[in-house]
Amino acid sequence: KPITIQSTAASDDRRKDIESILKAVFDANGGAVFFQDLAVLGAVYGFVDCIVRTSGSLAARLANLTSDGTSPITPPLTVDSILRAAGEISLEPIDAPRALPVLEETDYKRMAAYVQHFHQLCNRPDDNDSFITKLFGGPAAGSQRKTIAVTEILAADAWQRYEDGHLAAEGVNPLGRVPLVHIPNLPQPGYYEGISDVEQLLPLQDELNTRLSDRASRITMQSFKMYLAKGLDGMDGRPISPGQIWCTDNPDATIESFGGDAASPSEDLHIAEVREAMDKCSGVTPVVAGVLKNKLGNLSSAVALKMTFMGMLSKTYRKQLTYGQGIKDICKMTLELLDKANVFKTDLNERDIEVIFPSPIEEL
Structure with missing residues (x-):
């Protein structure tokens, strides 16, 4: 189920208008896919940063701000015009490897500037068509897309964009602060980064991969069984295949098999313990993942189910706090940008919203 965003404005009409504008903003940026991107990036890297940008006519309005930071007085816009302007707000989740937050020296919670560096593919072929490139680049060397190195600097009062080391664009930041929202996955005191759901599982996953690789190697080397015949005459030249019958008058004759993948209880126990440790570290129990293994028991009430899923539920509620505050x-x-552009005027109280997450377990 999707999340619900509700305005806390006093007037019913204002609440409906604000909710429709925010819905238009998120729909223009992917809707549910945008929220999933936030969750995935935050779970992998421990945090996710979201840059709030403007484009089109909304960016032009903000560029024409007066000296006191307000937009010139313009005729009131229609509802459709306001929704179109809201759709020109871009929400860009940032991958952690390309981000460099510049924090205040005395307070890690305050951001002085934000820098990101990445390589961007252009919609034009690479113009590096020298003889050496064609010789060593293969038949497709002349049709490669051009790649540029982009460095973007966001400060409280201005922003700049560099392409291959050259200044490509710059402008004034109308908000008066870095237009970025920082969302930690699971906050940790004293650090800008949050706690990743993946990083703590890497050593255990490496150990599990090693043990499974050892098992696969042993199965490969010992997958063929061999047979030792005792007391049978003429076995050296007879083929061994399904359906073969041997007869003998020797009551002490035996055929023994050896080799193959023999049981290894200690190895099975070690692999099971590693997997159980991964479940505890991740907080995702096998029951939550759909693997019951006769561990569910006789659960006939919602309270019993909550006790079984307690670890996963507590982690989910903690994430709802952090991601909810980020949203x-x-x-x-977003509402402040529309207010400064004189598109949709709001005061501080009207910009408060509530984010309602669906319940992980339906009440019985």
Whole structure:
């Protein structure tokens, strides 16, 4: 189920208008896919940053701000015009490897500037068509897309964009602060980064991969059984295949098999313990993942189910707090941009919203 964003404005009409504007903003940026991107990036890297940008006519309005930071007085816009302007707000989740937040020296919670560096593919072929490139680049060397190195600097009062080391664009930041919302996955005191869901599982996953690789190697080397015949005459030249019958008058004759993949209880126990440790570290129990293994028991009430899923539920509720606050900050920054552009005027109280997450377990 999707999340629900509700305005806390006093008037019913204002609440409906604000909710429709915020819905238009998120729909223009992918809707549910945008929220999933936030969750995935945050779970992998421990945090996710979201840059709030403007484009089109909305960016032009903000560029024409007066000296006191307000937009010139313009005729009131229609509802459709306001929704179109809201759709020109871009929400860009940032991958952690390309981000460099510049924090205040005395307070890691305050951001002085934000820098990101990445390589961007252009919609034109690479113009590097020298003889050496064609010789060593293969038949497709002349049709490669051009790649540029982009460095973007966001500060409280201005922003700049560099392409291959050259200044490509710059402008004034109308908000008066870095237009970025920082969302930690699971906050840790004293650090800008949050706690990743993946990083703590890497050593255990490496150990599990090693043990499974050892098992696969042993199965490969010992997958063929061999047979030792005792007391049978003429066995050296007879083929061994399904359906073969041997007869003998020797009551002490035997055929023994050896080799193959013999049982290894200690190895099975070690692999099971590693997997159980991964479940505990991740907080995702096998029951949550759909693997019951006769561990569910006789659960006939919602309270019993909650006790079984307690670890996963507590982790989910903690994430709802952090991601919910991040979504609130994105909505406030969006409404502030529309207010400064004189598109949709709001005061501070009207920018407060509530983010309602669906319940992980339906009440019985």
